[in-house]
Amino acid sequence: MKRHFRLSLKKRLRLISVTAIFPMICLVVVLLVSLGRATHAYSGITRSVSYANKYVKEFKERIDYSMYLAVIGNKSVKDLENEETTVNGIKTVNPYKYIQKMMNACDDLADMATVDSNRNQISMLKSSLKYLRSYIATLESNIEKKVSYDANMAYLDDNIRNLTSLIQEGIQDYIYAETMNFDNVRAQLDEQNTRTLKISILISVITAIVSWLFTGAASKNVIGPIQKLCKQTSRVAEGDFTVNTKIQSDDEIAVLTESFNDMTKEIGVLVDDIKKQQVNLRITEIKLLQAQINPHFLYNTLDAIVWLAEEKKTAEVVSMVTSLSEFFRTTLSAGRDFITVKEEESHIKSYLKIQQFRYEDILEYEVSIQPEIYEYKIPKLTLQPLVENALYHGIKNKRGKGKICITGKKERETLVFQVIDNGKGMDAGTLMYLRNKMEKEERFDRKDSGFGLANVNQRIRQYYGKEYGLWFESEENQGTTATVVIAAKKIEPFS
Secondary structure, three states, X not given: OOOOOOOOHHHHHHHHHHHHHHHHHHHHHHHHHHHHXXXXXXXXXXXXXXXXHHHHHHHHHHHHHHHHHHHHHOOOHHHHOOOOEOOOOOEOOOHHHHXXXXXXXXXXXXXXXXXXXXXXXXXXXXXXXXXXXXXXXXXXXXXXXXXXXXXXXXXXXXXXXHHHHHHHHHHHHHXXXXXXXXXXXHHHHHHHHHHHHHHHHHHHHHHHHHHHHXXXXXXXXXXXXXXXXXXXXHXXXXXXXXXXXXXXXXXXXXXXXXXXXXXXXXHHHHHHHHHHHHHHHHHHHHHXXXXXXXXXXXXXXXXXXXXXXXXXXXXXXXXXXXXXXXXXXXHHHHHOOEEEXXXXXXXXXXHHHHHHHHOOXXXXXXXXXXXXXXXXXXXXXOOHHHHHHHHHHHHOOOOOOEEEEEEEEEEOOEEEEEEEEOOOOOOHHHHHHHHHHHHOOOOOOOOOOOHHHHHHHHHHHHHHOOOOEEEEEEEOOOEEEEEEEEEOOOOOOOO
């Protein structure tokens, strides 16, 4: 069914994000603007002061010393144009060019000024520079006219040097005014920072309140239904597939709930099908095990009974028929998956009695199972396949007489059974192959000699867990030990 959402979950979450992020973005913008203004103000002051400092010392020194050299050397200012560095470390300059350079620098300082009064200061400096240029022209004229040295020196001191000092003081006043502006900028920044802090606190409080309101609403409409859904999920995990969740909502949670209900119903149907399949699988598995009984075993046993009857050996006939009856009674066991240890012992004894009649020249056996574990139940046909394997692949392949020993005991919380034979055994490669197949629970071919063994191992692990099962130890020409470890507890069969 198609739904028309009034406000979807996605839009609600976006709305919460917007209410939290947008004010923060505005706050960051305000802070960046404030920081930019502060940086620009400080940078402007620093730049103007650094630029002015460049001319404070060198202007007066170069002009004064260059004109001094012109007077004492009776030279034209053109002769000073090479900007040679004197022994005092001061460069000589063409005063006219240098004054023009200073005029251009004044224009730059006027543009850089952060204090209005400094622009007037620059205008005064430019006027002084114009006067200085006229004084230098007069001194140059006096030098060309061969005016006396003393008169020229007096003119240099009274006019040029006094004016360069005045210009230098003007530049220093400019620097002082710019430097003092740091305090004004700092005061403005402090005021702006206080204002920004108040705005930040106000925005943060408003954002927190609005976000809390939206989050509370989202929690009620989203988290509540999800928690309810989680509880229902736990019931499903425990195996209750009849749960049906009802949530009044017009958003994606409602779709999720409906999907959950449909999924739970579908899982319930699937689980029922799996249980039915499991029953069929267990029945098939038991039939496979029963089919493991070599038909030759039955034929040979019946032939032996017939031969004994013909020889009038009534007691042996009764014993063989009784053993065969007990063997099949346990094999069938009214369709049960689990039988007692006592019944399993009776089963293997019946099997060995029959086989010993046929292989009396090569077979001895001994069954030693502790009576205190007789009442424990274990999977049916746990030991018989191991005994059969020991006989056909161990004892029969050995020269001379062999022996099979079956033991059973309780160790702590486990039942441990062993089927030990002193038969042919296995080489290292064959043993490793068998162990790997058993450990990985790989399927043996139906005709493979390990088919019954793998079946035993897989059933034990299916009932009790991976830590239990069937393990082999073997040495070629020495024999084989098959060990079965089962939990000493009651296990309910799957079927």
